[in-house]
Amino acid sequence: MVDLKNKIRALRSSFDEGLAQAGDKDSLKELRNTYLSRKKGRITLLLKELKNVSPTERPEVGKQVNEFKNYVAQKLEEYSKTLEEPRHIKFDMDLTLPGKRRYRGAPHPILLYKKRIEQIFLLMGFSIEDGPEIETDYYNFEALNFPPHHPARDDWDTLYLSDDLLLRTHTSPVQIRVMEKKKPPIRMINPGKVYRRETPDPTHIPMFYQVEGLVVDLGITFAHLKGTLECFLKALYNEKIKIRFRPSYFPFTEPSAEVDIGCTVCRGEDRQCRVCGGSGWIEILGAGMVDPQVLKNVNIDPEKYSGFAFGMGIDRTAMFSFRIPDLRNFYENDLRFIRQFS
Ligand code: DAH
Numbered sequence: 001m002v003d004l005k006n007k008i009r010a011l012r013s014s015f016d017e018g019l020a021q022a023g024d025k026d027s028l029k030e031l032r033n034t035y036l037s038r039k040k041g042r043i044t045l046l047l048k049e050l051k052n053v054s055p056t057e058r059p060e061v062g063k064q065v066n067e068f069k070n071y072v073a074q075k076l077e078e079y080s081k082t083l084e085e086p087r088h089i090k091f092d093m094d095l096t097l098p099g100k101r102r103y104r105g106a107p108h109p110i111l112l113y114k115k116r117i118e119q120i121f122l123l124m125g126f127s128i129e130d131g132p133e134i135e136t137d138y139y140n141f142e143a144l145n146f147p148p149h150h151p152a153r154d155d156w157d158t159l160y161l162s163d164d165l166l167l168r169t170h171t172s173p174v175q176i177r178v179m180e181k182k183k184p185p186i187r188m189i190n191p192g193k194v195y196r197r198e199t200p201d202p203t204h205i206p207m208f209y210q211v212e213g214l215v216v217d218l219g220i221t222f223a224h225l226k227g228t229l230e231c232f233l234k235a236l237y238n239e240k241i242k243i244r245f246r247p248s249y250f251p252f253t254e255p256s257a258e259v260d261i262g263c264t265v266c267r268g269e270d271r272q273c274r275v276c277g278g279s280g281w282i283e284i285l286g287a288g289m290v291d292p293q294v295l296k297n298v299n300i301d302p303e304k305y306s307g308f309a310f311g312m313g314i315d316r317t318a319m320f321s322f323r324i325p326d327l328r329n330f331y332e333n334d335l336r337f338i339r340q341f342s
Contacts, residue, residue, distance in 0.1 A: 004049060004061050008068050011035075011042055015072055019079060028080055035072050043069045109341035110209055110330055113318040114191050117211055120235045121189045124228070126213070129190040131174035137164050139173035143297045144252040152251045157197040159206075167195035170311055171212035172252060175290075178214065179298035184305050185217040191314060202326040209314035216290065216300065216307030222255070225287055225308035229259060233284075237261065237321065244281065253288025253309060260284065264320045275320070282320060285312035 015035060022028045035042050046065050053061050118128055137148075146153050156169035174190040191211040198204040215224065226245065233243055242262030250256040260281040266273035268280030276282050287310035292302035315327055322341070324330070329337055 004046070004053060005064065007046065007049075008064055011046070012068060012071070015075075019075055022079065025080070025083055028076060028083065032076050036069070036076075043072065104339070106335070106339040106342040108330075108338060109322065110315060110318055112341055113321070114209060114211070114314055117236065117314065118189070118191065120232055121213070124231070125187055127188045129174055129178050129188045131168075131171070131177050131190060131192065133168055133193055133195070134161065135166055135168040135173050137166065139176050140166055140168050140170070143176040143294070144172055145291050145293050145297075146251045150251070152249075159195050159197050169196055170194050171210040172309070172311060174212055175214045175252075175294070175309060176298060179216065179295075179300060184300065184307075186307070187215050187217075189213045200328055202328070203316075205315070205327050205331065207331075208316075208327070211312050211314055213310045213312075214290070214307060215309075216295070216305055218305060220289075220306045220308060222289060222308070225289070225310070228308075229285070229287065229310060233259075233261060236317070237264065248286060248288075250286055250288055252291050252294050253286075254291045256286065256288035258283055258286050259310075261320075265323055274325070284317055284320070285310050287311070 015031070018031050018034070022031055033041065036044070038044060043065065046068075050058060050062055050065065122128070140158075141153060142148070158169050159167045161167065171190050171192050171194060174192070178186060178188055178190070189211055190213075191209060193207055194210050195207050198206045200206065213228075215228070230243055233241055241264075244260050245257045246260065248256045248258040260283050262268055263273060263276035263280050263282055265275040266280070268276075271278040273280075287308065290307040290309050295302040295305060295307070315330055318324070318330075319327055
């Protein structure tokens, strides 16, 4: 039995040697035959010798022979796999070239800014509403108290799709849509795209974003409007921002106001400032108390309820916040520009 064990040991080392020298498929095949061939394979012969081992020792020696057989089979298999792969990888590439960069996108600054605005109003308990960009004349104008042919319509350079359909010129039609569906108390904002027939220049583009706000409830006054907008603008810019209300006119609010903030670029110190024109103030939104006629148009009793509304250009405000000199930068899709804001 000692004999057979020694034999296994010797065969294993000669197999290992043979394997180390086998450089191709043919020599591997030869090695397999030498050890595993059914008739004269060295392991086959070993198995045959088992019968000479005493029955008490046979199981253990048999186990060793089997283990050796599995070892040989496994090694041959492993090695034949490595032979299939190229043994020497040729580097016919230039390792000094810069690697390929992962494509990196970025959220658009207008969308980031829109989110910031939404966040502030959500904290104040406002809901966020949505409305169509293709509107009817009724929602964009008539329900907002612009009678047909009223000259106030000229302030909104409208892109008509047909006599009755148009691309909404402001987000105000969503006020009507919301008030038709919900009854007071209403506290909502609605950010979205609007369209006007404008020739692009640093401060005008034919498509831009607005955010509309509307509050309707019992006992709403102009003081609520002022307080809400001051709170919002301080959160958006900073505590020290200067704010002023100027009387204005919109068909859907009475009284109406326009709201200016102190110029964020020159802070009122540059008579030549291109952003504020030297006045020290920039106009950022329109607002007012919802006209009683508008409430009547949606079957809300103006004797009982009152409300305020406002509308602000998001692109414009973002432009002043980020001190961007030209609105068109937002829409040129230059990633070097866009990535600066994320
Ligand atoms: N819709 C107006 C515009 O596009 C902005 C505006 C003014 C909205 C006053 C309002 C408002 O809700 O009350 O210029």
